[in-house]
Amino acid sequence: MAVNTQVTEAVPNPGKPPKKIRISVRLSLDVVEGFRATGHGWQARVNQVLKDWLQARSAMQQERDMNKT
Numbered sequence: 001m002a003v004n005t006q007v008t009e010a011v012p013n014p015g016k017p018p019k020k021i022r023i024s025v026r027l028s029l030d031v032v033e034g035f036r037a038t039g040h041g042w043q044a045r046v047n048q049v050l051k052d053w054l055q056a057r058s059a060m061q062q063e064r065d066m067n068k069t
Contacts, residue, residue, distance in 0.1 A: 020047070
């Protein structure tokens with residue numbers, strides 16, 4: 001039986017969302033309970049809230065930088 005040992009470079013699939021990584025993070029109990037209470041997909045909602053915060057922070061930083069000049 002022949003075994004294919006060729007390794008190919010991974011190419012992102014434009015039809016799939018970007019990969020996520022598994023991490024361990026400590027959150028307040030009330031935060032976790034609040035998100036869990038929203039039902040299935042609560043972890044995706046936590047992810048979206050964090051992404052929204054990063055975008056808002058970036059926009060605020062850009063505005064601050066523009067006002068410095």
